[in-house]
Every structure is written in structure tokens, then in C-alpha cells.
Amino acid sequence: MEQSQLEEVKSAALAQVMAAEDESALRDAEVALLGKKGTVSLLSRGISQVPPKERGAFGRAVNDVKKAVVEALTHAREGLREAAIQSELDDRSFDVTLPGIRPTGGTMHPLSQVQERLEETFIAMGYHVLDYLEVEDEFHNFEALNIPADHPARDMHDTFWTKDRLLLRTHTSPGQIRAMRTLEPPFRAVFPGKVFRYEAIDASHEHTFHQLEGLMIDRHVSVAHLNSSMQIMLSQIFGQELTIRLRPGYFPFVEPGFECDVQCMICGGAGCRVCKHSGWVEFLGCGLVHPNVLRSAGLDPDEWQGWAFGLGLSRLVMMQYGIDDIRHIMGGDLRFLRQFA
Ligand code: FA5
Numbered sequence: 001m002e003q004s005q006l007e008e009v010k011s012a013a014l015a016q017v018m019a020a021e022d023e024s025a026l027r028d029a030e031v032a033l034l035g036k037k038g039t040v041s042l043l044s045r046g047i048s049q050v051p052p053k054e055r056g057a058f059g060r061a062v063n064d065v066k067k068a069v070v071e072a073l074t075h076a077r078e079g080l081r082e083a084a085i086q087s088e089l090d091d092r093s094f095d096v097t098l099p100g101i102r103p104t105g106g107t108m109h110p111l112s113q114v115q116e117r118l119e120e121t122f123i124a125m126g127y128h129v130l131d132y133l134e135v136e137d138e139f140h141n142f143e144a145l146n147i148p149a150d151h152p153a154r155d156m157h158d159t160f161w162t163k164d165r166l167l168l169r170t171h172t173s174p175g176q177i178r179a180m181r182t183l184e185p186p187f188r189a190v191f192p193g194k195v196f197r198y199e200a201i202d203a204s205h206e207h208t209f210h211q212l213e214g215l216m217i218d219r220h221v222s223v224a225h226l227n228s229s230m231q232i233m234l235s236q237i238f239g240q241e242l243t244i245r246l247r248p249g250y251f252p253f254v255e256p257g258f259e260c261d262v263q264c265m266i267c268g269g270a271g272c273r274v275c276k277h278s279g280w281v282e283f284l285g286c287g288l289v290h291p292n293v294l295r296s297a298g299l300d301p302d303e304w305q306g307w308a309f310g311l312g313l314s315r316l317v318m319m320q321y322g323i324d325d326i327r328h329i330m331g332g333d334l335r336f337l338r339q340f341a
Helices: 003-019 022-034 039-049 054-090 110-124 152-156 174-182 223-238 291-296 313-321 336-341
Strands: 187-196 207-220 245-246 254-263 280-289 304-313
Touching: 003 022, 003 039, 003 054, 022 039, 022 054, 039 054, 110 187, 110 207, 110 223, 110 313, 110 336, 174 187, 174 207, 174 291, 207 223, 207 313, 223 245, 223 254, 223 280, 223 304, 254 304, 280 291, 280 313, 304 313
Parallel strands: none
Antiparallel strands: 187 207, 207 304, 245 254, 254 280, 280 304
């Protein structure tokens, strides 16, 4: 191919680019010229017919043509964009004096607000705040927590199973095992998060709710430590003196175990829907970490002990804001959520 022929291809290509009146025509021209079978792309194939001595010069000339076409395309695109902006500005229906549309801002979910405040309180008391997975295995959710396969306590945790025998954690307690296996004792940590139970829902029971687990591992830990820690923790959380009560409670992973109730802050103990007319709301389970649990996490119970608690975060939010139905919390109704802005 002669130099003059190359020039002809180049001028035709540039004319084609210049003739494009909009972005779609420009795209068509780009494909027709630089696409796999485009006229400019095919120029390189002619190199085999060029005498070897002239091939270098021919290659450079073909590259120059390609470069010129690419530059023309870029230039044409910029021109089209500028023209579009100009035409928008020239459009008389565009009234710059009209008031703008205020973007709607989101608000922090009440659960997140309470969780964040709790985390700050615990960090100030020297706790680690940890985050674990919502999909767990049977070992961490049950077995390592002293709940073997045939244990009746499994009935209390109606479980969502996955096809491959994993599960949605039924409580935040599996975090105890994970924390004990990774942190060097002594330590204290909290792990908040979503938990799931396949159970009937009502004003105080959800299938998806939030808990906050606490764990302290040290030497010579006793029920006296647990008792005072719960007292300090709850008054820190609420910023006021609360009436609480500890009842014996059974959880396979603690010994002894307790249920901690708080006097209902919605009805002041008189009885309402939330406290099921008892005046008390079950708030958290707690106890001294069972030796079997320490062992399954690789700690020697003769050297290390600990206490743990599991707090119903969703119920705490209800108490704090006077919400009388837990289903509002995860219901996603914006009219409800906007009240917490
Ligand atoms: C547990 O989940 C234990 N893992 C807690 C624990 C941790 C005990 C460490 C001892 C040591 P329980 O099933 O009772 O326990 O749940 C703990 C709290 O979660 C309850 O006190 C309650 O506040 C809340 N809760 C339980 N079920 C629901 C539900 N369906 N909806 C909303 N909150 C719930």
C-alpha cells in the first residue's frame, strides 16, 4: 500500500468522525474504524505486501493514522459534551432562582444508637469490643458451650439451619469460645450482634433480635465479682439507679447461672404488655463460665475462671425509648424510625 493510499484512508476516517452528530453516531464510527474489522485496524494487515525494507516506515505510518483517528474521536466527544452543557444552559426553562430540592438525610437506627453508647461505656471500662460472624457452626454455637447434640437446652434455641449444616447463631455466646481462643487472659470483652431464633413472635419476642455478650476471664473470679459487675454495668448503661433482681437461671455454659431482671421502665412495675403484667422484664442471663467451656476453649479451669453475661439489646432499646412492641424495631417503618433522629 502506497503512502498516498494511507492518506486517503486517513482523510476518509477523519471525515467520518467529523460527520457524527451525536454520541451514538460517534460510537458507530469508532467501531467502523477501530473495531476488530474496522478500516483503520485492517491497515496493519497490508504489511505483508510491503517490501521488507519499507515495513518499518509503513508500520509507523499506520500508527500515525490510528493515533490521528483516536485523537479525532476524543476531540469530537469533548465537543459533543460541551455542546450538551451549553444547550442546557441556553434552555430558557431552566430557572436558577427556583429553590433546590433538599436531599433527605438518614438517621441513625435506635439500636445502633444504643449499641454505640454501650460500646463507648465498655471501652471506657477497659473492655475489647469484638465482632463475630452471624453464620456459625454447631461446635461454637452449641457443643463448645457444653450443649451436646442430645442436650434438652437445644430445644430452647429453635435454630435456622443452612443446607450444609451451618446455622444462624442463636445467641452471641459462641463469641465466648472465639474470644478465649484468640485473646491472652486476663481480658474482658463485649461482642454485640444480631441473633436468630425460629420462634413465634409477639410484643416481646422477635425471630431476629440483638444481644450483647460480655466476658471476663481472670484468676480467682467469684459470684461476688459477677454480682458487683452486673450492678456497675447496669447503672452505667442506664445512667440511673435501677431496681434489678437476680434469680437462679439455667444455662449449660455457666455454673452457677442467673437470670437478671430489671423492673419494667415502661409501667414502673405496675404491669403492662411488655412485662407480661409481671412488673419485671428479663434482661440478661449471666453466670460463672463453666469449667467445660473453659476447657473447650483451651484454658485450664484450675488457673482461669470468668463470668459471662448475655444481654437482650433489643429489649434494652424498648426500655430506654418506651417502645411497647419489639416488632417495631426491625420493622423498617420510616415513620417509626424518624422519631429517633
Ligand atoms: C442466652 O441467649 C444466653 N446465651 C445468655 C447468656 C450469656 C447466659 C452468657 C449466661 C451467660 P437467653 O435465651 O435467655 O440466653 O437470651 C438472653 C436475652 O436475650 C434474654 O434475657 C432476653 O432479653 C433476650 N431474648 C431472648 N429471646 C428473645 C426474643 N425472641 N426476642 C427478643 N429478645 C430475646
